[in-house]
Each structure stands twice: as structure tokens, then as C-alpha cells.
Amino acid sequence: MAAPPGRPALSDWRFRFSLSVVGATPPLLPANHTRRKDVYSRIGRSTALALHAAGARVVAVSRTQADLDSLVHECPGIEPVCVDLGDWEATARALGSVGPVDLLVNNAAVAVLQPFLEVTKEACDRSFDVNLRAVIQVSQIVARGLIARGATGSIVNVSSQASQRALTNHTVYCSTKGAMDMLTKVMALELGPHKIRVNAVNPTVVMTPMGQVNWSDPQKAKAMLDRIPLGQFAEVEHVVDSILFLLSERSSMTTGSTLPVDGGFLAA
Numbered sequence: 001m002a003a004p005p006g007r008p009a010l011s012d013w014r015f016r017f018s019l020s021v022v023g024a025t026p027p028l029l030p031a032n033h034t035r036r037k038d039v040y041s042r043i044g045r046s047t048a049l050a051l052h053a054a055g056a057r058v059v060a061v062s063r064t065q066a067d068l069d070s071l072v073h074e075c076p077g078i079e080p081v082c083v084d085l086g087d088w089e090a091t092a093r094a095l096g097s098v099g100p101v102d103l104l105v106n107n108a109a110v111a112v113l114q115p116f117l118e119v120t121k122e123a124c125d126r127s128f129d130v131n132l133r134a135v136i137q138v139s140q141i142v143a144r145g146l147i148a149r150g151a152t153g154s155i156v157n158v159s160s161q162a163s164q165r166a167l168t169n170h171t172v173y174c175s176t177k178g179a180m181d182m183l184t185k186v187m188a189l190e191l192g193p194h195k196i197r198v199n200a201v202n203p204t205v206v207m208t209p210m211g212q213v214n215w216s217d218p219q220k221a222k223a224m225l226d227r228i229p230l231g232q233f234a235e236v237e238h239v240v241d242s243i244l245f246l247l248s249e250r251s252s253m254t255t256g257s258t259l260p261v262d263g264g265f266l267a268a
């Protein structure tokens, strides 16, 4: 596909990405891009595959080697990194030499649902370590590399509608995502002068493994669907499309934003 005037051709972009984290580049979905409906469909995995299909070099990061093996089996060009992002020292070792990275998607998260009065220290520590602290750490690694190279970049944080609305039993998850939205804005403020953009996507429920654990109960699902003007949950590819847009030069004047992918939930 020919690049628009003044923009690099697709072949000139370099991509790196990760399943839970992602880095690398371009923005345009290939014409043969198809929506995945299988049970293995996850936001990070699908983003990695879409970026690779668009010509990016992709680094996929997750903590489960079997998932990475399956991803590389499906797409041999993707470079896997297996690490627990909740472990600061291990993450520094695993990702310290990865690069150069132009684009990053911070996607890994855990969702531990507990009533407020029963929230545990373990749930707090684990959730904030993975959902927020790792985002800071990995973004620092990538942003420092971009600044050292004098390169521009784009970072997308995968947040949630839960960052901006209270949901029963979601004390810790909502809090991590609320913090992620503000982190996105502060990163945009401080990294903007280096021409590094930082945005978030804020999906409604998506029936990934995480979504299935939390929203399979029909009564609970109906109560949520009733609050979504478009009357449906998001598909994985709705989220992937928005991530690719924010990674791409098509959003070159957008930074510090939180983009709902929620069928209107946050507007209602």
C-alpha cells in the first residue's frame, strides 16, 4: 500500500511488540486482516499477530511459555520473551537488551475480583505490580531507548472502562486502571517534548479468558449490556483496531488520551 504524502511507506516502519507488552509500529491493517473468534483470542496475542501481519518486527512478552510457544508456532517471525512482569528484577534482565523498540503496547494485567471489605494485601500487591508498576518500568526502558536514539515513538496502555466507572467487586482492578489513565496523561506530558506519544484504550467487556471468568454469568452480563448503548460487548479486534490507530501516524496529534472502546458505556 502506498504511503500518504509525507508519511513513511509501510516497509519503512519497524515494529516490535509484545503479547503483554508490545513495541513496534505501523498502523495500517492489511487488507486480508480477519477477525479472530477462536477461544484463544486475546487482546495481546491478536495485537501481536496484527502488527506482524502489517510488517512489524514483533517482540511478544508473557509469563506463560506455552502461550508464547503457541504464538510462535502460529507466527514464526515473532520473538518471544517469557518473564513475570510483576518481578521488577527479572523484567529488567529480560527486557534490558531488547530493542530498538519504536512502539510499545502495555497490555498484561490481572483482574482479581473481591468485595471491598475482603480485599487482600496479596491482591493489591499483585495487581498494582503487574497492572501499573510494570507499565512504568517497561515504558521507562522503551522511552529511554527512544530518547537515546533520538527517535519518535508511540506507547499504548490497555486500560478499561473500569478506570472511570465503579464496578461491584472491582476495587483493586478499577483502582489500577484509574491509576493507569492518569499515568498515561503524565507520561504524555513528560515524554511529549521527546516526540513520544502516550495514549490509552479503554475497552468494555471483551470475552477473552479474563472476560469469561468475570462476565459469563448471564445476569451479570445482562446488567452490563443494559448500560451499553450499542448493546454489545467489544470484540478483541475492536480493541486491536484502536490500538493500531493510536500506534500509527494516523493519530500523530493525539497524546494523553483515553479512547473508549465501549459501545458508549462511558458516555451514557
Ligand SMILES: NC(=O)c1ccc[n+]([C@@H]2O[C@H](COP(=O)([O-])OP(=O)(O)OC[C@H]3O[C@@H](n4cnc5c(N)ncnc54)[C@H](OP(=O)(O)O)[C@@H]3O)[C@@H](O)[C@H]2O)c1
Binding pocket: 019, 020, 041, 042, 043, 044, 061, 062, 063, 064, 067, 083, 084, 085, 086, 087, 106, 107, 108, 109, 110, 130, 158, 159, 160, 161, 202, 203, 204, 205, 206, 207, 208, 209, 210, 211, 212
Ligand atoms: N477482557 C475484558 O473484558 C477487558 C476489558 C477491558 C480491559 N481489558 C484489558 O485488556 C488487557 C488484556 O486482557 P485480556 O482480556 O486479553 O486478558 P487475558 O486473556 O487474561 O490476557 C492477559 C495477558 O496478560 C498476561 N499476564 C498477566 N500477568 C502477567 C505477568 N505477571 N507477566 C506477564 N504477563 C502477564 C497473561 O498471561 P497468563 O495467561 O499467563 O496470566 C495474558 O497473556 C488487560 O490489560 C485487561 O485489563 C480487558
